[in-house]
Amino acid sequence: MSRLLQIPVASTRPAGSLMRSACLPLAAILLLVSGCGGADPANRGIEPGAVRAAIPVASDPGARETGKPPELPDIEADDLAKGVRKNLELAYEGLTYRMELQDSSGALEVRRVLFHRATNLDGKDCAYTRFLAPEEIAGFGLLNTRRADEEPEQFLYVPAARKVSRILYFSTNRQSSFCGTQFTFEDLEPLRLRDFKFTSMGTAWWEGRACYLLALTPATRYSGYSRILNWVDSGTFLVLRSEFQDLKGDHFKTAVNRDLFEAAPGHWRARKSEIVNLRNDRATRLELLDHAREEAEASPEKRGIFTIKTLSLGKEG
Numbered sequence: 048m049s050r051l052l053q054i055p056v057a058s059t060r061p062a063g064s065l066m067r068s069a070c071l072p073l074a075a076i077l078l079l080v081s082g083c084g085g086a087d088p089a090n091r092g093i094e095p096g097a098v099r100a101a102i103p104v105a106s107d108p109g110a111r112e113t114g115k116p117p118e119l120p121d122i123e124a125d126d127l128a129k130g131v132r133k134n135l136e137l138a139y140e141g142l143t144y145r146m147e148l149q150d151s152s153g154a155l156e157v158r159r160v161l162f163h164r165a166t167n168l169d170g171k172d173c174a175y176t177r178f179l180a181p182e183e184i185a186g187f188g189l190l191n192t193r194r195a196d197e198e199p200e201q202f203l204y205v206p207a208a209r210k211v212s213r214i215l216y217f218s219t220n221r222q223s224s225f226c227g228t229q230f231t232f233e234d235l236e237p238l239r240l241r242d243f244k245f246t247s248m249g250t251a252w253w254e255g256r257a258c259y260l261l262a263l264t265p266a267t268r269y270s271g272y273s274r275i276l277n278w279v280d281s282g283t284f285l286v287l288r289s290e291f292q293d294l295k296g297d298h299f300k301t302a303v304n305r306d307l308f309e310a311a312p313g314h315w316r317a318r319k320s321e322i323v324n325l326r327n328d329r330a331t332r333l334e335l336l337d338h339a340r341e342e343a344e345a346s347p348e349k350r351g352i353f354t355i356k357t358l359s360l361g362k363e364g
Contacts, residue, residue, distance in 0.1 A: 128245045190357075276289065
């Protein structure tokens with residue numbers, strides 16, 4: 048029988064991990080691979096399909112070579128953020144990744160991890176993460192749930208201890224590394240648009256694609272970030288690059304998405320992602336191995352994934 052405790056997350060790092068020290072945050076926006084914002088009323092009020100129709104994927108080789116910013120239609124910062132969120136909103140997604148952890152010496156540790164996500168499931172956004180391999184990390188799991196008008200709830204399962212621990216929203220433990228990766232517990236929370244103030248910063252090229260620059264400033268004092276600058280692809284509303292600043296305003300981490308594909312009509316994802324810590328020269332890389340989705344409504348089988356019971360039993364979902 049598992050026990051529900053509220054304990055420091057620093058004690059949950061698996062033995063043998065290459066990356067034992069707490070890493071600085073990846074990004075609340077993990078608009079890259081994590082949270083959804085469907086249950087948040089602030090996310091509504093825009094139809095990205097209509098906006099996308101007016102946004103060509105600009106491709107002017109001459110402009111790219113000379114460094115001239117792409118010319119794109121004007122979009123208000125809040126509307127751009129809503130478009131990013133709309134791109135992510137599917138009723139259910141299951142994503143299996145090959146995860147590669149690299150330390151400052153170049154040594155690698157390879158893992159396999161499964162992410163489940165659900166949008167507006169009984170009024171909640173949910174995310175469930177489970178490590179599948181290797182043996183020393185297999186079974187570690189994290190359940191995230193969030194209602195529109197409430198703070199997020201996080202529960203961590205440690206298989207060796209057979210304990211479920213709650214990660215408190217107001218605790219500094221939210222900025223701790225999740226199982227030795229470049230993700231923090233804060234990064235893996237389902238997020239709301241009202242958690243941030245958005246500012247348009249112009250346009251820029253990223254790897255040949257025309258992007259909007261969107262700056263996010265956390266609206267809560269419990270975040271580990273002061274600002275996140277995002278390169279939002281003008282053709283898909285997917286974030287291609289993010290630069291993260293610590294509470295002193297120093298850029299300390301960069302994340303990128305590559306190899307895009309359309310997971311469902313109007314919903315784009317990346318097959319490859321990379322997060323690099325500029326301070327300790329460590330990185331976490333993700334390569335998508337499998338993707339499953341349900342567009343209309345999560346099935347009863349999938350709904351059962353997002354429970355403390357499933358987490359405490361160490362199931363994959």
